Amino acid sequence: MENNRTRGILILIFIMLVWGSSYAITKSIVATVPPMFLAFIRFFIALLCLLPVYVRHRRKQKDLLTLPDYVRLVFMGLTGVTGYYILFNYSLLYTAAAVGALIQGFIPIGIALFGIIFLGEKVSRRQIVGIIISFVGVTLVGLITNDAGRETNTILGNLLMLASVLCWIAYTLLSRKSNHLDSITTTFLGGCAGTLLLLPAAAYEYAYLDAPIRMEIYDWMAVVYFGAISSALCYLLYNQALKTLPAAMVGNFLNLDILVGVIIAVLFLHETITTWQVVGGVLILSGLFLSSKGTHTA
Structure with a gap:
């Protein structure tokens, strides 16, 4: 059991480094x-x-999926693929990458909160205080803009990122509810559902483009990296980690994703964040620290 827990933690660290980029x-x-x-x-x-x-x-696994399993997988695709990435990608048209990463800091607290409500995971008074503090932090980060001169509608971008956060929370909880299925099945079939749901939206967007898409070699490298590593490999590993670790603990590790995301955005995109957004980030991490206390593996 301890070896599985350690392996799950190492997997999560790798995932967060990839997703942080x-x-x-x-x-x-x-x-x-x-x-x-x-x-x-x-x-x-x-x-x-x-x-x-x-x-x-x-070929090796002959287990049959029930109707509720298929319904859950469709909703996993809808929330973790279709909804999350449409909202995530559109949000970064309007807001800074560093700010978007900070808003994602609400995911661990949201997973813990909804895990309490829907999965019956236990919570202490200290964890409740942590959730409230993190919520205040997300509010500061999301509603205070920092580069209105470069971004067309930063608050809209922040709200879209927050909506993507809610989608990912739902995906994580649905994955936890599918623990009786193996991670390969949930990742592939959930991905199929989400990609099929994306097709009409992508086709509509493509049909109404003002100019043809001209992708350079860097764009193709980025898309392949997203598809093969960030999506295929990391989704598989993420669902595997959820089988050995509780939802709240998995959520806690998503803050490494935030830290990596902010550092890369500041160093390579030369983005800046306001003092109040830094305060909000500190509150998010402080709330995480409080909420993570007393969290035990299931």
């Missing part, structure tokens, strides 16, 4: 590659990578 990379290409088209091609590549793994797996 997504803010800056998405910000750098989203003006060239339209948001919904980017989300679709990313997951199309991811499914191509996962297909041989899934086919090989299904």
Whole structure:
């Protein structure tokens, strides 16, 4: 059991390092590659990578999925693929990558809060205080703008990022409710559902473009990285980690994603964040510290 826990933690650290790079990379290409088209091609590549793994797996595993399983997988695709990445990509058209990363700091607290409500995970008074503090922090980060001269509507971008956070919380809780299924099945079939739901949105967006999409080699490298590593591999590992660790603990590690995202955005995109946004980030992390106390593996 302890070895599984340690392995799960190491997996989560790797995932957060990869996902932490997504803010800056998405910000750098989203003006060239339209948001919904980017989300679709990313997951199309991811499914191509996962297909041989899934086919090989299904030859060994003959377990049958029930109707509730299929319904849950469709909603996992809707929240963790379609909804999350449309909102995530569009938000980075309007707000800074560093600010978007800070707003994602609400995910761990949201997972803990909704895990309490829907999964029956236990909570202490200290954890409740931590959730409240983090909520205040997210409010400061999300509603205070810092580069109105460069971004067209920063508050809109922040609200879209917050909506993507809610989608990811739902995806995580649905994945936890699917613990009886293996991670390859949930990742591939959930990804298929989400990608199919993305197709009409991406087609509509492509049909009404003002000019053809012209992707440079960097854009293609970014899309392949997103599809093969950030999506196919990391989604698989994320769902695997959720089988050995409780939702609240998995959520806690998402703050490493935030830290990496902010550092990369500041160093490579030369972004700045306001003093109040720094205060909000500190509150988010402080709330996380409080809420993580007393969290035990299931």
